[in-house]
Each structure stands twice: as structure tokens, then as C-alpha cells.
Amino acid sequence: MDVKDNRAARIGDVAREAGVSTATVSRALASPEQVRPELRARVRAAVAKLGYTPNAAARQLRVKRSRTVLVVTRKRWSAPFFAEVLRGLDAELSAAGYAMVLANMDSEGQDRSRQLVDMMFSGTIDGAVFLSDFVAVADGRSVFDAGLPLVSLCAAMEGTHAVLTDEDVCMERALHQLFALGHRDILYLPGPAENYNEIVRWGALARAFEAAGPGLGLTRAEGGDFSLDYGAAAARAFLASERRATAVMAVSDESAIGFLNTVQDAGIGVPDDLSVLGFDGIEFADFCRPTLSTIRQPRFELGRTGARVLLAAIDADAPPAPTRHVLHNILDLRGSTGPAPRRLETS
């Protein structure tokens, strides 16, 4: 029924069926207003009858646009965070008729890097958004050299459009809330030292301490990788230490949750003995006990914005100068934070 043999229908088949030229078929599909209603209808009928779908590769070869963007990710993202950002990207991209190819850079292997770089140079991709600050390089070329529009999400790689949150501001604001609650000694659970967000958040914290003057303590825990397990490990280290801190700020909700559970296991009361603050605002933050105070990032919106910025750059005639877009987080103080416990220092 649908096709003569079982090869897919091509534009010529449709043209023949409709009694018009291939040019008319092409136009009837791409810019219907340019073709007389009657022919338009005949073309449409033929298309339906033959089950015609234009071949994407052939189109791409002519038009030099793939309507596909690359999304580069990295393992270290917490799944609940990552999934929402991805949904946001998908929502916006698919609405614009773009497909999204996903590439995980977990391995940093030479093979994977070459794949990435090749993709950028092979014309399969109209642009890319990085949820990773890893720059793949192969054969002396980097992902930047292809000259495609690039967006870095939750990071600000040079030469890309950056979509960020005001994480530094929020970090400082959160710290001041803790100060207001009487906390003077803070333990910070970091992410990997080279991570963009880690650098920004720790930087904001360190500067705020500097500005706040003496008599305050800030400790940065060893290691760190955003994970639940790390949070638990950091808690064990804390328990084995002098335990001067009365509040803990984590670089992620996951580390905060890992920490929270582990210190409570050891009989430490949260928030009575210790306050805990996470970062991200994942759903699980509502489902620990006590509920986790956190800095909520607009995860879905980050994805949407990233996609929008990329699409705008793709549609621009000339490559636009790198832009920068800042979304706002929300400080959400709940069960896991409270007044600092009274100690020796109590006058």
C-alpha cells in the first residue's frame, strides 16, 4: 500500500504521484504559501498515500544544518539535578524541532574525546551545551575550534555563552543566616577542587569569612565529590575530630544528606547540636529528617534557558559575542538548621 516495493518513498515518487515536479513537492512541504492551493493539496495527498518522510541526511547535506544539538554531561552531576536540567533542555529543544544527542564524558578517554571533537567538525551538530567543564581535545583540535555556538550550563567556560545561577550570592546569604543564628564555626563539605561550582561556592564562602572579621572559624573538609558517600565519609571524619563546628555547609544536597544521616546515627542532634545546609534543592531534601535546609536551584529552568540561549546563537547570522545569563536560587531554611548550641563561650 504505502510504497511500491519496500524501499522508502523519495521525493521523486511523490512528485510523480502528484503530477508535479520535485521542486514543487519540496516547496509544498517547506513553504506551502508559495504553492497554489490545488497543487499543495495534491502533494499532501501523495505524501500521505506514499508515507513519505524526507531523508534527513540528504537535506542536511544541502542545507548544512542538522537541527541537532549536542549535550555533554559528566558523571559527577547528582542524578536528581541532572535529570531535571535534561528535561528542561529537552522541552525547549524539542519544541523548536531540534534533536538532542547526549554524550557522557565520564571517562575522559582519548577515544571519547576524539568522538566529541569529530562530532563538532563533522556537521552532525549545530551547537552544543556543556554540563561539564571538561574540554575535549584530540589531534590538536578542541571542541571550541569548530566554531559552533556553545553554551556552558552552571559554569562559565571562556568563549561560550554562560548560563549560571547566583550561587555565590546565595552562599553568602546562607552564611549570614547561620551567623545570625549564632554559628561561629562552620565546616564546609567541598566538591572536587577543580570543579567550577566548587570554586565559586568555596570562593564566596572564603571571601565572606574574610570580610566578616576575626573570631570565626571556617574549615574545609578533605576531598569531596558531591556524593552521598562522601557526605557520610566526611561525617565520620568530623565525628573523629574535635567537632568545633556547629554548622555544616555542603556543596550539594547529596553530601549534606549523607552527612546528616551519619552524624545522627552517632547520636548528634540536628539541628540542636549541629545545623546542616545543602545545595541544589533536590526532592530528597524534603524527605530526610529533619528536612534539609538547602539552596534551591531552578533546575528545569536552567535547562530551558540553556537551550534558548543556544538556539538564539544558532539562529544568529553572525556569531554573537559570548553572553551571560544569571538565574536565581532560593535559600530555603528548614528543619536541619537552627540556633547554634550554647557552649563554653556563652558569657
Place this chain on the structure above:
Amino acid sequence: MDVKDNRAARIGDVAREAGVSTATVSRALASPEQVRPELRARVRAAVAKLGYTPNAAARQLRVKRSRTVLVVTRKRWSAPFFAEVLRGLDAELSAAGYAMVLANMDSEGQDRSRQLVDMMFSGTIDGAVFLSDFVAVADGRSVFDAGLPLVSLCAAMEGTHAVLTDEDVCMERALHQLFALGHRDILYLPGPAENYNEIVRWGALARAFEAAGPGLGLTRAEGGDFSLDYGAAAARAFLASERRATAVMAVSDESAIGFLNTVQDAGIGVPDDLSVLGFDGIEFADFCRPTLSTIRQPRFELGRTGARVLLAAIDADAPPAPTRHVLHNILDLRGSTGPAPRRLETS
């Protein structure tokens, strides 16, 4: 340096630079053993000098292979589950040189369906794996009609290769463990009624009860959607009820965790008053208190296997008959399950 103007180098440029024909360049790249070492070296040098990357669209047009597969997802997946499966898919696909395009079918909208169907017919895709049991239909054609190799992951859609787990077996095994602990009344927290996994798990449970004889109670909670929030809502409903159940089995860890937290807030002791069992084995199951008993699914391996099965089907000369692959879950009983509390019935 790299290119004459700033247009990308084409195969002809390389041929000229190396002093050979385009055919030789193509061969030197695709099947080096067919070309004399000297020429091979000259070609390689020219490629490096010009920074040549073959144009994917042109290649695709000839070869009729895109080395790209589609992954169709749906919102209802728990993020930690979904993310691991995706990593498994990516690991295997990228190792085979395949790219992965992701499409979210959250909306079920007509537009999105058409996009999907068009993709399958436009030659952009060599095959697809479904993490969704939703069948997109548009213009009277479904995603099946393109005749591409298809894999359904954690589901068994007809006409596809299915990659499954022994969830029914594990569900029954878990139930018998609860019986052995003295539980006689079980509350089940379901997923959406039409969901494949829900049907299998609930079916296994219901059958096992039937077989176990009288004197046992099985209640299926209303609604259900895998989520944390649903678990909390079900807990509130439970608290407002007669509370006959001494054990709760949830269709997902997330619902179990939502339930667990909420009943504990109301003063119910877990596992002393009530046992709770989840399903999936996400990381967060280790980080609630008590630790959540669960049925661990091999998430990463599910992804890898799905990819492998798809790639095999793509490489097969003739479309192979649908296959079926069953992976094994692990029943992990921990803090949240214990002996049934003694009640009136205690002799």
C-alpha cells in the same frame, strides 16, 4: 593554516594535498589495509595538516547508516534509576561509536509524536530503545512501522527485543520473606495502573497471595505514580485508616522513602511497628533511617544490555526474531524490615 579559506576541508582537498584520488583517501581512512603504506602515510599527513573530518551527512546519504540510536524516555522514571540506565546505554553505545539521541515523551503531544515517528522514517536513526511503553503514532504510522530494530527496556512491547529483570520472582521472594517474619497483612503502594512494571509486580504479588491461602490480607493503595510525594500521600491515607497492615511493599524506592518518612513523623516505629520495602536499589535507599530494604535492579547493566541487544539487531543481516533477556535483581533486606509486631492474634 588549517584550511584554505575558512570552509571546512573536504575529501577533495585532502586528495589534492596528498596527490592521490578521493577514492584513495576514502579507502585510506576506512580500510587502511587496502592501501599501500606510503600512500596511506601521505593521506594521513594531509588529513592532519588540513584538519579534515568527513562530513557525516554525506557519508550517511551513501551508506544509509547514521550510527545513531534513539532513546525514548518518560518522566515517570525515578531520576536515580534513569540516570544509571542512561549511563549504561551511553557506555556501550559510545564504545561502539554510536551516538545517542534522547527524546522525552512526557507530553504525549501530537507534535512530539510526529517528531518521533518522522525520526524513525527519516533515516536519522538506526534503531531505538524505549524506556517508555508509550507508542507514538502520527499520520497513521507508528514508531514500529519504520521497521527499525527496537528494544524495550524494563518492559516487553510486542515486536521488540525485550530487556527485563526477574521482578516478578523477586517480588514473590520478598513477600515470602515477609511471611517468614510473621507478616500477614500487606499494603502495596502501586505505580500507574497501565505501567508495565506495575502490572508485573502487582500481578506477581496478587498471584502469590492467591497461592498462599487464606488468612492473609493484601491491600492495594489508591493511585500511585512511583514518586516520593505519592509515598507521603499514601502514608497519610494509611495513618487515617484502620492500619491493619504490618508491612508495606512499594513499587519504587521513592514511594517507599516518602512513606517511611511520613509514618515515622507520626510516631510509628520502623521496623518495630511496621516494615517497609522498596524497589530499585537507588543510592538514597542507603541514606534513609532506617536503611531501606529494597529489591536492587542492575541499573547500569540494564542500560548496557539494552544497548548491546540493539547493536546486535542493527548489525544483523536479516531482522532477527524478537529476543528476550532477563537480568537478576537482588533482594536486600535491611533496617526497614523486621518481624511483625505481636498483636491480638498472638496465641
Place this chain on the structure above:
DNA sequence: TTGTAGGCGTTATCAC
């Protein structure tokens, strides 16, 4: 408004 025809960049089939 419609049709003709050239070319997008590869691969693969032939001859040599």
C-alpha cells in the same frame, strides 16, 4: 507559480 538542473561530500563500482 512551476519546472529544470546542478551540486551538496561521500562511498563504491568499475575499469585499469
Place this chain on the structure above:
DNA sequence: GTGATAACGCCTACAA
């Protein structure tokens, strides 16, 4: 082992 050359299926000047 290597080189012409003809597709692959579409879009788009350009001409009618």
C-alpha cells in the same frame, strides 16, 4: 592497488 565516476536524496538558483 589506484583512479574515474556514478549514485545517494534533497534543495534552490535560475529560467520559463
